Amino acid sequence: MRQLLLDIRPIAAPSLNNFVAGANRELLARLRSTAAGEPGPSIYLWGETGSGRTHLLRALAAEASARGLYLDADQVNNTAADTLIAALQATRAGVWLFDDIRLLEPLAQGALFRAINLAAARGITVVAAADDAPRDLPLREDLRTRIGQMLAFRIQPLQDEERLELLQAHAAARGMKVDVDVFDYLMRHGRRDIRSLLGILDLLDEHSLTRQRPVTLPLLREIMQTRLL
The missing domain is CATH 1.10.8 (Helicase, Ruva Protein; domain 3)
Incomplete structure (x- = not known):
């Protein structure tokens, strides 16, 4: 059996600097402002699988002031709503990031709705992402409405x-x-x-x-x- 070699080559972590912007320069500028702690609206990112949504959210989580809090759909689905809200209330993160929100189960959708309202009351920026336009998200109506009120960016494919x-x-x-x-x-x-x-x-x-x-x-x-x- 062939012995595997230990690969010790460092892999660059997701950052806003190593994201190839292409036609997404306006989006990248907005995320840089968010990472710098500048006030602004909550943001919704959407685009096809592999478009870079998760890269951008993880980069923002790493670079945001006081570090952003990144949660994917599985994490939200597997956390009781009250527990999630309590954790959000306790965190010092200035940006809350929710990935693949179209995969949220009904109870988790309710938790995200509460989280968005809590963030608005505390002046915290929410950045959510999925592969559907806001109006096409398979979510409960009140949550879809909240998402539709965010500043929406479609991630444009690269040339x-x-x-x-x-x-x-x-x-x-x-x-x-x-x-x-x-x-x-x-x-x-x-x-x-x-x-x-x-x-x-x-x-x-x-x-x-x-x-x-x-x-x-x-x-x-x-x-x-x-x-x-």
């Missing part, structure tokens, strides 16, 4: 040159040496969403390490063919 920039930055963060033809093949033959592209790039790095082979186009083809089987 090909921006996707290449992101892939190159991700490879550099992993310490990978990748020729342009490898990136070109990945973008032409891989899935279009960023999550899948980065996933293949990570897998390519892993196979390169464990097999002690350089990152080459033949290795990429081999990996992509295996994934299709």
Whole structure:
């Protein structure tokens, strides 16, 4: 059995600086203001899976003044409403972030509704995210109305040159040496969403390490063919 090599290459944590903005510069500027503690409205982000919603929320959680509080749908679903509200009342975080809110169960939707009202009373910014436009969210009506009152941004997909920039930055963060033809093949033959592209790039790095082979186009083809089987 092939022995796995320990990969000690540092991976860049999500930040607002390593998010490739593309057509989302206005959104990024707003999030920078929020991270700096400037007053402003609560925000709703939406876009297709792999558009960078979670990256932005985790980056904001790390960079916000007094650190933001990041909660995904599973965390909210698995926390009793009163317990969640008590935790929010106790936290010193100045930004509350809720990811994948379309996946919230009925009781959790009620908890989020209460959290948004509590945040408004305390002058705290809420940033919520999902893959649907506000009006299409499968949530209870009062919560959907609250979300619709937020400043909404649709995360615009990257153009090909921006996707290449992101892939190159991700490879550099992993310490990978990748020729342009490898990136070109990945973008032409891989899935279009960023999550899948980065996933293949990570897998390519892993196979390169464990097999002690350089990152080459033949290795990429081999990996992509295996994934299709």
